[in-house]
Amino acid sequence: MSSPSNGGVASGPTGGGILPPPRPLQMGAKGAYIVRLLMVGDSSCGKTSLVLRFDQNVFSTKFVTTIGVDYRDKMVKIEGAPMRLQLWDTAGQERFRSLTSNFFGRADGFVLCYDISNRPSFDHVIGWMRDIRTRAPPDCDIVLCGNKSDLDGDRVVGYDEGKALADEYGVQFYETSALTGNNVEVMFNSLATTIKRRRIDECDGGGGGRGGGGPSPVVVVVVVVEARRRRRRSGGRSTWGVEEPVRPASPVRAAE
Ligand SMILES: Nc1nc2c(ncn2[C@@H]2O[C@H](COP(=O)(O)OP(=O)(O)O)[C@@H](O)[C@H]2O)c(=O)[nH]1
Ligand SMILES: [Mg+2]
Numbered sequence: 001m002s003s004p005s006n007g008g009v010a011s012g013p014t015g016g017g018i019l020p021p022p023r024p025l026q027m028g029a030k031g032a033y034i035v036r037l038l039m040v041g042d043s044s045c046g047k048t049s050l051v052l053r054f055d056q057n058v059f060s061t062k063f064v065t066t067i068g069v070d071y072r073d074k075m076v077k078i079e080g081a082p083m084r085l086q087l088w089d090t091a092g093q094e095r096f097r098s099l100t101s102n103f104f105g106r107a108d109g110f111v112l113c114y115d116i117s118n119r120p121s122f123d124h125v126i127g128w129m130r131d132i133r134t135r136a137p138p139d140c141d142i143v144l145c146g147n148k149s150d151l152d153g154d155r156v157v158g159y160d161e162g163k164a165l166a167d168e169y170g171v172q173f174y175e176t177s178a179l180t181g182n183n184v185e186v187m188f189n190s191l192a193t194t195i196k197r198r199r200i201d202e203c204d205g206g207g208g209g210r211g212g213g214g215p216s217p218v219v220v221v222v223v224v225v226e227a228r229r230r231r232r233r234s235g236g237r238s239t240w241g242v243e244e245p246v247r248p249a250s251p252v253r254a255a256e
Contacts, residue, residue, distance in 0.1 A: 022139035024203035025083075025108065025195070032075060032082035035195055036106055037188075039089045040128050041113030042121040046147035049178035050113065051089045054188050059179050066091040069100055078189065078196045085192060104135035108199065109191050110142045114162075116175065117154040122146075122162070129169060139198065142171040143191045150177040 025033040039047040048066055052058055055074050070089040075082065088107075090100035112128050114121040125144065132142065144166040146157060159175055166173030172194065174187040 019138045022198050022202060023137070025199040028084055030084070032084040033196070033200060034086060035083050035108045035192060036086045036088065037109045037111060037191065038100075038103060038107045039087065039111050039113065040100070040132070041111075041145075042115070042118070042124050043091065045113045045115035045118065045121045046176075046178045047111070047113050048089050050111065050145070050147060050176060050184055051087050053178045053181055053184045055087065057181070059181075069103060076189065076192060078192045081196050081200055083192055083196065085188070101131050101135050104132060105137065107136050107140050109140055109195050110136065111145050111187070111191065112142055112171075113145045113147050114157065115148050116146045116157045116162070117148055117151045119156045122157045122165075125165060141191060141194045141198065142169070143187055144169070144171050144173045145187060146173075146175040147178060149175040149182055150179045 025035065028034045039051060041047055043065070048064065048070070049059060051070075051072055052060070055072050066089055068091055072087045072089065074085045074087060076085055077083070088103055090103065110132055112125060112132070114125055116122075129142075132140075144162060146159070146162040162175065163173050172187075172190060174183050174190070176183040176187055178184060
């Protein structure tokens with residue numbers, strides 16, 4: 001399993017390069033952060049079933065074609081932060097492709113699914129990833145999900161193959177089963193955690209100090225202490241820039 005802090009689009013699917021800083025997540029009216037997650041992947045690989053398992057802990061063997069885009073809301077608390085996950089369950093068929101990809105631009109995260117017992121669904125991951133790259137915001141995060149892990153006897157895509165592809169793209173990887181529930185909650189929570197860390201924690205001042213603005217409070221303390229010491233030594237006279245010019249430490253070094 002991959003680390004929950006991989007760079008998502010930032011480090012992989014967009015192909016690297018200099019990216020804009022992540023946008024802070026929107027806060028909804030009820031005091032919860034809004035996270036838009038899109039389920040994408042070929043038809044019948046289990047996207048709707050994964051959403052139903054995660055949201056209601058149920059599973060049905062019926063295959064009900066998703067028309068266009070379905071929507072569900074799920075409240076979760078991730079590391080103390082209330083988050084409203086908006087699960088957009090898209091139709092995988094080619095005829096809905098242009099419709100569903102219109103939703104990509106506003107996504108915060110993607111669950112890109114394939115079926116471990118269906119080779120073409122895995123082969124098509126490349127095309128789905130290309131769509132995400134070209135249409136989704138660069139700070140969104142992605143998890144690659146090999147579903148139907150309960151069908152191990154019919155498996156045609158190995159765990160290592162899925163993991164290797166995810167690593168190549170720099171995204172998280174899970175094998176799940178909507179039927180047994182295996183890894184379903186773990187996968188959604190892991191994606192939400194990655195998004196929370198990048199889009200709430202990093203935007204909450206964590207990145208501000210690194211941006212190279214004014215001196216941090218630590219620098220101010222260092223300078224004041226040094227100035228007082230010098231004034232004492234010189235009998236009250238300021239020695240700044242006279243005998244031994246003292247340069248305040250750079251913000252980055254002083255903060256370390
Ligand atoms: N064995 C097994 N069948 C699954 C699993 N997930 C979905 N299915 C079945 O696969 C078919 C397609 O599922 P669905 O969720 O509608 O796929 P979607 O088109 O990607 O939304 C349905 O018959 C489901 O019951 C799973 O984890 N294991
Ligand atoms: Mg569906």
